Amino acid sequence: MTVTKYWQAINQALHEEMARDDSVIVIGEDVAAPGGPFAATKGLLESFGPDRVRDTPISEAAIVGAALGAAMAGYRPVVEVMFLDFVTVAMDQVVNQAAKVSYMSAGNFSAPMVIRSICASGRRTGPQHAQNLEAWLAHVPGLKVVWGSTPADAKALLKAAIRDDGPVYVIESLAEWSTRAEVAEGEEIVPIGSAAVRHEGEDLTVVTWGGAAPRVATAVDLVHDVSVEVIDLRTISPWDRETVLGSVRKTGRLLVVHDAVVEFGVGAEIAATVATECFDQLRAPVRRLGAPYAPAPFAPQLEEAYLPHPEAITREITRTVQTVRNAS
């Protein structure tokens, strides 16, 4: 184990997987000679050469689609689509093409490709650079979606994504870019679809992921009278139902916290599943906390108010455990 920054962990995963498997190639805007707009691909060009590490024009649809074709033809491309917001420009290739290749060919083809994007939420980048679009992606059958909130998970999930035989969307938190934590060198894989229990507790389950996860951790440290179990989903699709349902069966309460707007979000999927599967154990209504139904704002005090901050999370935790069922 070594203390590593979030972005360096991503960089290590790319180096290790490219060294392990010749079929892994990296393409994207500014990824080769400049080493990545945020340094995630630093040193790859020097280590693996210009055939396997390519700078591209600003052509998201073409490069995601080209990665798909190369994946169908035997490579394992890792495409960087700089900010998550920019994938909208390539949505045909993601939604209509890559996600459906296996299904439409009845398994004759697969698309072992990775798309990586940072989510810049929380960094004052404004309405077209700070969106949390994971629900868009998770809503597409055939596409897996992962989001590591710690350096170790960012690395281990990226490695798992590269080894997966289908398309995986890897979201990375720009807000955590310089966060340091212990990261394993070499083989540490987090299987896609497995959540992490960050904190064990008895009274309430909080499910979170991505950019919200560090703020949930801060919030839980502020709560002393409630025993909170915190689950970091890590994989958004397919999500770890077993871990979440098992936890809610124990605690009887669920709060989902995410940075995306609440409406039509991933939290709704989890809430609905829990409402159905844990009906007998639920002691309080399932709650969701996320951004208001508005685009991500630029001004610091607006973005602070927009994203669930620790105080709002603790308030919601208290509210959920204090709810009592009316006797009937």
Add this chain to the structure above:
Amino acid sequence: MTTTRDARTSIGRDLALDLYQTMMTIRRFETIAGELFAAGRLPGFIHLSIGQEAVAAGVCAALEDTDYITTTHRGHGHCIAKGGRVTEMMGELYGREGGYALGRSGSMHIADNAVGILGANAIVGGGIPMAVGGALAAQLAGHRQVSVSFFGDGAVAEGVAHECLNLATLWKLPIVFVCEHNGYAEMTPVSTHLANPDVTQLAAAYGMNATAVDGNDVAAVLAVSREAVARARNGGGPSFVQARTDRWRGHFEGDPQRYRPREEVQAMTDRDPIAAWRSVLGAEHGVSDDELDSMDDRITAELTSAVEKAEAMPLSDPAGLTRFVYPEASR
């Protein structure tokens, strides 16, 4: 007072001074914004157009308030040249309630319906189809307005740019595509991102008039813009202008620019569009250095006051977070 006129453009003294004022306002606005950003006063990130001022000034001098523009992440200059108000722009950069968009949008999203700024844009290529739409509306309404889209060489690699060139030609829309060609898409040089770096050839292939111009020569930019705008206004359809220019600063403020040698930037400052125009003003229009210096001072004073006003504006009010998600009665 001299009545000397530039042979190519018949630019009179007043217009010559206007062009200078626009360029210098942009230069000072950007310089001040860069300093404020470095001092940690502006949130997020900003992209400056220092070195590219002649394109914004030259093109917009050929336009009326009722004409439309769309621009990019590097759009402060175009907004200023099109008549955007510097105080509200500054307020927006600060993220204040008195900014153009109540501080909710920031540097990359200045828009002003009063002067035809359909919007700057943080998505590369995102503004080009909107300009096509402005041209469509102009054509439908028959008001002889013209639409201009500013975009970079990097945006030419987006499929939507080509879709727009095709559509505008097919429909003979009153639009001028202005490619501000500074040779870079972020840290990637044009040799790596465009198969054919002469974008006029791509545009010409769609059948529209396409001209390359020295984007550091404001008179030359104005000349080609006037021709293109006149063509659009008179029903002659779209035109394409490639203005070769220089991005003096990094892609964004704080960019360490390891991808290019310092000498490259040094050479750019030798092609300073504003210094060149100052000489023309002196030599051909008899404008004295004193006159220009006092104009510079007035510009600086105006921008200093814009900064003071922006700093005095209240912080954006979180209570308004969901306002205008859907249209309300217009402000």
